[in-house]
Amino acid sequence: MTTILRVTELTKTFGGLVAVSAANFEVATGEILGLLGPNGAGKTTLFNTIAGLYRPTAGRIEFRGQDISRTKPHRRAALGLARTFQITQPFAEMTVEENVMVGALARCDRIATARERAERYIGFVGLEAKRATLGKQLSTGQRKRLELARALATEPKLLLMDEVTGGVDQSAIPGLVDLVVRLKQEGMTIVIIEHNMRVISRLADRLMFLDNGKTIVTGAPAEVVGHPTVQSLYLGRKHA
Amino acid sequence: MRAPNWPLFLVAMLAIALLPLVFRNGYALHIMILALIYAIFAQAWNLVTGFGGMKTFGHQAFFGMGAYASALLSMQAGLSPWITIWIAALATSLAGVLIALPVLRIRSVPHIAIVTLAFAEIVRIIVSNLRGITRGELGLIGIPGFDALTLPVIGLVRFTPAQKLGYFYLAWLLFAVVTAGFLAARNSAHGMRVLAMRDGQDAAESLGVNIAAYKIALFFISAFIVGLIGAFYAHYIIVLTPSSVLGVDIMVLVIAMTLVGGIGTVAGPIVGAVLLVVSVELMRDLGQYRMLVYGGLIVLSVLYFPNGLASLADRVRPWRRAPERSLEQQDNQP
Numbered sequence: 413m414t415t416i417l418r419v420t421e422l423t424k425t426f427g428g429l430v431a432v433s434a435a436n437f438e439v440a441t442g443e444i445l446g447l448l449g450p451n452g453a454g455k456t457t458l459f460n461t462i463a464g465l466y467r468p469t470a471g472r473i474e475f476r477g478q479d480i481s482r483t484k485p486h487r488r489a490a491l492g493l494a495r496t497f498q499i500t501q502p503f504a505e506m507t508v509e510e511n512v513m514v515g516a517l518a519r520c521d522r523i524a525t526a527r528e529r530a531e532r533y534i535g536f537v538g539l540e541a542k543r544a545t546l547g548k549q550l551s552t553g554q555r556k557r558l559e560l561a562r563a564l565a566t567e568p569k570l571l572l573m574d575e576v577t578g579g580v581d582q583s584a585i586p587g588l589v590d591l592v593v594r595l596k597q598e599g600m601t602i603v604i605i606e607h608n609m610r611v612i613s614r615l616a617d618r619l620m621f622l623d624n625g626k627t628i629v630t631g632a633p634a635e636v637v638g639h640p641t642v643q644s645l646y647l648g649r650k651h652a
Numbered sequence: 653m654r655a656p657n658w659p660l661f662l663v664a665m666l667a668i669a670l671l672p673l674v675f676r677n678g679y680a681l682h683i684m685i686l687a688l689i690y691a692i693f694a695q696a697w698n699l700v701t702g703f704g705g706m707k708t709f710g711h712q713a714f715f716g717m718g719a720y721a722s723a724l725l726s727m728q729a730g731l732s733p734w735i736t737i738w739i740a741a742l743a744t745s746l747a748g749v750l751i752a753l754p755v756l757r758i759r760s761v762p763h764i765a766i767v768t769l770a771f772a773e774i775v776r777i778i779v780s781n782l783r784g785i786t787r788g789e790l791g792l793i794g795i796p797g798f799d800a801l802t803l804p805v806i807g808l809v810r811f812t813p814a815q816k817l818g819y820f821y822l823a824w825l826l827f828a829v830v831t832a833g834f835l836a837a838r839n840s841a842h843g844m845r846v847l848a849m850r851d852g853q854d855a856a857e858s859l860g861v862n863i864a865a866y867k868i869a870l871f872f873i874s875a876f877i878v879g880l881i882g883a884f885y886a887h888y889i890i891v892l893t894p895s896s897v898l899g900v901d902i903m904v905l906v907i908a909m910t911l912v913g914g915i916g917t918v919a920g921p922i923v924g925a926v927l928l929v930v931s932v933e934l935m936r937d938l939g940q941y942r943m944l945v946y947g948g949l950i951v952l953s954v955l956y957f958p959n960g961l962a963s964l965a966d967r968v969r970p971w972r973r974a975p976e977r978s979l980e981q982q983d984n985q986p
């Protein structure tokens with residue numbers, strides 16, 4: 413297996429706050445890496461830095477063999493990096509179909525082609541009935557699906573998923589988890605942030621646990637879940 | 653997504669072209685020319701603000717720059733206005749790119765408004781103070797009109813204050829080209845990426861949209877159109893003062909037109925421009941109360957029709973609303 417993402421000594425600070433502290437990890441093609449940690453651990457910040465929304469304070473990000481540490485976000489998307497947002501960001505005044513077409517337009521310039529491709533991903537996430545609904549009119553679960561379809565429409569080589577089930581209705585969770593399972597079966601490379609231990613242990617090949625910006629442990633799910641710090645943090649605190 | 657309604661567009665353009673058959677006096681022509689000028693101006697502002705999501709407040713600068721640049725070029729370099737309007741539009745579009753650069757770094761709405769307003773005020777003050785060239789508030793006079801043209805079939809077309817018909821059809825032509833351009837662009841790949849950028853910059857960027865390039869392009873195109881129509885205005889009205897073409901009141905009027913008609917739609921700015929230009933003329937008899945009633949109407953329409961009056965057509969014919977359209981219908985477009 414080849415390494416698709418290599419993060420070296422990556423640090424991101426906000427003023428005096430060290431949100432991500434010297435993170436080191438690799439993601440292999442076809443692998444699913446689960447990112448765990450209490451709220452404020454720096455998981456989303458790590459995603460934002462990898463996706464290019466934030467400039468790293470220090471360290472290096474290599475994607476498909478290229479140093480992308482200072483590459484603009486849209487260039488990273490062109491290289492095959494896609495992400496979903498913890499706080500969903502649908503294009504509010506555009507329909508579901510148009511939202512997904514924007515993703516498809518990352519790989520083609522023809523509207524008709526983009527529409528065909530969008531249709532495929534709308535079907536994959538099960539939003540066919542909502543095709544003509546405006547982004548702002550969707551429920552949280554539907555927004556999560558929309559963001560997934562939109563990201564997939566860019567035909568990514570690596571997908572960053574931030575809290576797929578976060579803030580979603582209890583009844584909508586199994587459907588969302590099932591989507592990730594299907595992506596895994598199709599061989600998609602994913603880094604996923606997910607609070608639910610049972611869900612993440614089932615999905616991920618490896619887990620990485622962050623606290624206060626620092627990497628506590630990286631390894632096989634059983635190893636990480638059994639780690640004393642992880643145990644105490646997860647037993648001691650309640651997580652959203 | 654709604655396919656452009658080209659038949660409606662062609663019928664509307666034909667109807668406008670026939671208006672001078674009904675309203676043939678100079679005053680009526682003047683009102684119609686003003687309505688067309690504002691309809692073009694409002695569409696161009698709507699491009700940056702309604703479609704691009706950058707709430708700018710300084711487009712009067714582009715109007716005045718286009719007007720003064722073309723007027724001065726034609727007067728001092730002796731070039732024909734047919735040529736100078738394009739030079740002026742191009743120069744204005746470069747100024748548009750210049751103001752877009754700081755805007756790239758700003759995401760806060762009030763900050764963009766203030767930066768663009770400050771830019772426009774600087775332009776106005778410079779033009780006022782360059783009295784040796786512009787004569788300041790005394791006004792630039794002696795601006796040439798467009799040279800007469802000999803057209804096939806129609807024959808000689810003159811452009812003088814007494815002969816406004818040529819100006820009307822020139823404004824009509826510019827309006828048709830600009831509107832057709834917006835109709836086509838709205839449903840193109842570029843149009844969709846621009847709307848995505850408006851609705852969520854971070855999300856759009858994460859999907860591969862080069863938002864810096866699109867912002868610069870929007871300013872370039874918008875400033876070009878406003879500069880061009882400003883230049884047209886200069887050779888039509890043939891007298892310029894800084895307050896008549898660079899005043900903030902012009903911007904306020906254009907914003908009111910766009911909001912009344914419907915921001916972020918192709919038809920909105922056109923509907924708004926026609927309504928406000930015509931209604932202010934119809935209310936002439938109200939004398940000093942005119943502006944009061946006018947302002948009241950704007951407030952009421954924005955309050956009660958926040959999506960703009962152009963959206964009323966969709967309410968009356970609900971099956972024409974974008975979300976309900978079937979895929980087959982949409983597939984026929986480029």
Ligand SMILES: Nc1ncnc2c1ncn2[C@@H]1O[C@H](COP(=O)(O)OP(=O)(O)O)[C@@H](O)[C@H]1O
Nearest residue numbers: 426429431449450451452453454455456457458
């Ligand atoms: N844009 C920002 N500006 C300042 N502080 C931020 C910003 N984004 C995140 N933080 C801070 O960084 C820390 C990590 O946040 P985040 O990455 O969102 O954590 P997580 O996703 O693990 O819950 C938090 O203390 C948060 O307040």
Ligand SMILES: [Mg+2]
Nearest residue numbers: 455456457498
């Ligand atoms: Mg987070």
